[in-house]
Amino acid sequence: MCQSAAKPNDYPQSEFGAVLDNYKRICYNVENAKAKYRSNDDKIDIMAVTKTVAPEKINFAIDQGITLLGENRVQEFLSKKDSYNKSAQVHMIGRLQTNKVKYIINEVSMIQSVDSLKLAKEINRLAVKNDRIMDVLLEINIGDEVSKSGVAADGLDELIYETAQLSNVRIKGLMAIPPVGCGEDMFERMHSIFLRVKENAVPNVSMEILSMGMSGDYELAIKHGSNLVRIGTALFGARNYMEG
Numbered sequence: 547m548c549q550s551a552a553k554p555n556d557y558p559q560s561e562f563g564a565v566l567d568n569y570k571r572i573c574y575n576v577e578n579a580k581a582k583y584r585s586n587d588d589k590i591d592i593m594a595v596t597k598t599v600a601p602e603k604i605n606f607a608i609d610q611g612i613t614l615l616g617e618n619r620v621q622e623f624l625s626k627k628d629s630y631n632k633s634a635q636v637h638m639i640g641r642l643q644t645n646k647v648k649y650i651i652n653e654v655s656m657i658q659s660v661d662s663l664k665l666a667k668e669i670n671r672l673a674v675k676n677d678r679i680m681d682v683l684l685e686i687n688i689g690d691e692v693s694k695s696g697v698a699a700d701g702l703d704e705l706i707y708e709t710a711q712l713s714n715v716r717i718k719g720l721m722a723i724p725p726v727g728c729g730e731d732m733f734e735r736m737h738s739i740f741l742r743v744k745e746n747a748v749p750n751v752s753m754e755i756l757s758m759g760m761s762g763d764y765e766l767a768i769k770h771g772s773n774l775v776r777i778g779t780a781l782f783g784a785r786n787y788m789e790g
């Protein structure tokens with residue numbers, strides 16, 4: 547039986563001033579999890595997930611030390627990006643329609659949510675056109691949830707093989723959103739897939755990043771090999787979709 551790891555009430559309400567405390571707590575927890583489960587020289591990146599969050603608050607987080615932002619929605623990102631402090635890198639982490647790639651191709655340094663060859667090909671086409679290389683992660687639907695994006699685990703090898711042929715796309719790792727509260731085996735499964743792909747050493751594919759873990763489960767994710775945790779609520783407070 548799944549037990550919810552994160553109850554919304556566990557997190558501070560959405561107040562600008564709380565962001566610094568939250569950030570400190572997250573850093574502390576990440577360091578603790580690292581000390582407990584990982585080797586000393588492992589590097590674990592903390593991404594700030596920005597959906598519904600005002601640019602001023604995002605810039606405040608950047609001032610505190612955040613260097614990586616995660617964007618879910620193309621439209622929202624485009625309306626906010628000019629206000630962002632440019633010192634942080636931006637990754638697309640949300641479901642991405644092929645017809646929207648053109649809006650972000652020169653705005654993000656990585657697309658974490660690649661889950662089909664069609665999408666990978668469109669990214670490649672626009673990367674060629676814009677004379678750039680786009681780093682990507684392949685997103686796996688590790689919980690086999692109908693509602694979630696991501697390639698099925700048993701379709702991953704084919705997607706890797708096909709995407710690796712594309713001239714201007716570089717596979718840098720894997721991303722997943724394990725079902726909330728559904729426990730360690732999902733994280734462990736992701737980790738073993740990651741290690742298996744790494745071992746296969748496919749040309750043009752480097753398994754550097756395992757992006758998993760959110761506000762409610764990032765310590766668990768770190769235990770199971772994650773080196774990029776994507777944090778929204780625990781950093782910025784509860785999301786207000788009315789304002790978003």
Ligand SMILES: *Cc1c(COP(=O)(O)O)cnc(C)c1O
Pocket residue numbers: 595597618639640723760761762776777778779780
């Ligand atoms: C919203 C979101 C997050 C952050 O979720 P929180 O639980 O608020 O930390 C992380 N990854 C993705 C893909 C998201 O859409």
